[in-house]
Amino acid sequence: MAGAFHAGTSEPQGIVTQPLLQVQGATIVYETDLARVVAVWRASFDVQRGERLMVLGRSGCGKSTLLKAIGGYLKPSEGVIALEGVPITAPGPDRMVVWQDTDQLLPWKTVRQNVMYPMLLNGVPRAEAHARAQDFIAMVDLERAADHYPHQLSGGMKMRVAVARGLAMRPAILLMDEPFAALDALTRGRLQDELVRLQEETGATVLFVTHDIAEAARLGTRVIVMSPHPGQIKANLDVSRFASREDLAATISGIISDVDEVAA
Amino acid sequence: MNDPGHYIIEDVPPPDLTDTVKPISPLLRLWHNAVFRRMLVILVVALAWEFGARYADSPLLFPTLLDTLAALKDSLNAPYDSLWGYIGESLKSLSLGFVLGTLVASFLTIFAVNTRIGEDFLSTITSAFAPLPAVAIFPLSLMWFGISQESVVFITTWATIFPVAVAVFQGFRGVSQTLRFVGRNFGLKGLSLTARALIPAALPSIMTGLRSGVSNSFRALVALEMVIGAATGAGGLGWFVMSQKQNLEIPAVWAGILCIMVIGLLFEGLFILFERYTIRRWGMLH
Known part of the structure; x- marks a missing residue:
């Protein structure tokens, strides 16, 4: 079992293509009025096109900080984060983010307008934006609510x-920051299944941050495990090498308790 | 009944929708209508006024509502020096001051939102000026602008600035980090982020600010017109009330006051109307 995962960057898979997203030795520090906190320490990993990469860890392990840096909201103080070979310097619609908060929709726009808005702001013609919004609203089964307001x-x-909204923009990568954590268990389960289906239908690349082992095991095609203080990547697991999701979940649990022992 | 042994699926037919959702009575529906209830309040107050004044029987000190309305009609229809002129004069000073004040408040707010020292400036200045009624700086404006329209507009501008600036600033501050992140995610920044994300998100506070700006300004204006009109023999509604008192046209004094109140109510109505099609519709105001 130990050979089924390895720390650090993923191994070459035979075909040499540039990874979609490269994180190389990224250290992310943020400063408060009182202290300088190292949130992420020398993280390195690649994301290939079409992957569902789960970043798993306890709260305070820097996983959301890492997502914000990929989103362009924070700059690494050391190392590089590059999308298609180009270092990330600012937020942009090629990395659409789905946040946990339910107030991430613009309350003054309807469902349809919310889905269309980032496209319209970024040069997609209105007719095409409308058609794409229509498709994706149908895919998430919200046609009847298309002209409702978020509230x-x-x-x-x-x-x-x-x-x-994130997928309709056809981003290079969709970043998801614990999107389902605030939902009730029944809804969460349904949305998890839906996400897998949508991702498979569209072939989108997804980076998904979670603190839930079961969620990571259920959704991922690759799972990165992080440990806190400072946030470090402890393992990088290729899901296809596991016999079953249960097997994967058990392995992840093992890694996490090892990490906790070291910390204690 | 479906019974696989270890559990039971209940097989109750769904209810007829007409049984579960019943419309409420028309009378109760009327009672739920806010406009209707407010009209009712006005009606009760009007009746109390009319009969109270009749009971007091002192036309000089307390004219009846009907006498006041008659005086209001006469004043509005007067061929020379009609009340409309006074209303126009007041609205002119008020709207000029409101627009200028809102502009100044916007600059102050932009400064306060973007820099820490700007924030310190705005909070300190507003705390310092909060206890000071706008009319209190009237002597200064008299010295700077003389007895003139400029003096009046200076005061209405002044009275608008701080309530608007404080509320708009609070509104911007209250916009969630997530919504800011979402805006930047779409590629918005600087002014486009402000215009397309922050202003609509802060609209409830902005509306509150504009409302208190208008009423603060209007209050100062009426008081001011009473003072300045005595010197120039001209002015808006404040001067109308004052001059009618000097002529002992008491029902007209009451008509002037009523007119001020009605204008205040109309402003309120405009704000409520605007809110209904914006923040209330968007669920940002309950």
Whole structure:
């Protein structure tokens, strides 16, 4: 079992192509009024096209910080984060983000307008934006709510809109920051299945941050495990090498308790 | 009944929708209508006024509502020196001051939102000026601008600036980090982020600020017109009320006051109307 995962960058898979996203030795530091905190320490990994990469760790392990740096909201103080070979310097619609908060939709726009808006701001012609919004709203099964305002939707529906908005933009990578953590268990399970289906239909690349082992094991095609203080990558697991999702979850649990022992 | 042994699936037919959702009675529906209820309040107050004044029986000190309305009609229809002129004069000073004040408040807010020292400046200045009624700086404006329209507009501008600046600033501050991140994710930054994300998100506070700006400004204006009109023999509604008192046209004094109140209510109505099609519709105001 130990050979089924390895720390650090993924091994070459035979075909030499540039990874979609490269994180190389990225250290991310943020400063408060009182202290300088190293949130992520020398993280390195690649994301290939079409992957569902899960970044798993306890709260405070720097996984959300890492996502914000890939999103362009934070700059690494050391190392490089590059999308298609180009270092990331600012937020942009090629890395659409789905946040956990239900207030990520613009309350003054309807579901359809919310999905269309980033496209319209970024030069997609109105007719095409409309058609694409229509497709993705249908894919997340919200056609009947298309002209509703966000406050008329449930938490799960809002999350679906955010996913539709992210995917309709056809980003190079979709970043998801614990998107389902605030939802009830039944809704979460449904949205997890939906996400896998949507990702498989569209072939999108997804980086998904979570603190839930079961979620990581259920959704990922690759799982990165992080440990806190400072945030470090401890393992990088290729899901296809595991016999079953249960097997994967058990391995992840093992890694996490090893990490905790070292910390204690 | 479906019974696989270890559990039971209940097989109750769904209810007829007409049984579960019943419309409420028309009378109750009317009672739920805010406009209707407010009209009712006005009606009750009007009746109390009319009969109270009749009971007091002192036309000089307390004219009845009907006498006041008659005086209002006469003043509005007067061929020379009609009340409309006074209303126009007041609205002119008010709207000029409101627009200028809102502009200044916007600059102050932009400064306060973008720099820490700007924030310190705005909070310190507003705390210092909060206890000071706008009319209190009237002597200064008299010295700077003389007895003129400029003096009045200076005061209405002044009275608008701080309530608007404080509320708009609070509104921007209250916009969630997530919404800012979302805006930047779409490629918005600087002014486009402000215009397309922050302003709509802060609209409830902005509306509150504009409202208190208008009423603060209007209050100062009426008081001011009473003072300045005595010197120039001209002015807006404040001067109308004052001059009618000097002529002992008491029902007209009451008509002027009523007119000020109605204008205040109309402003309120405009704000409520605007809110209904914006923040209320978007669920940002309950």
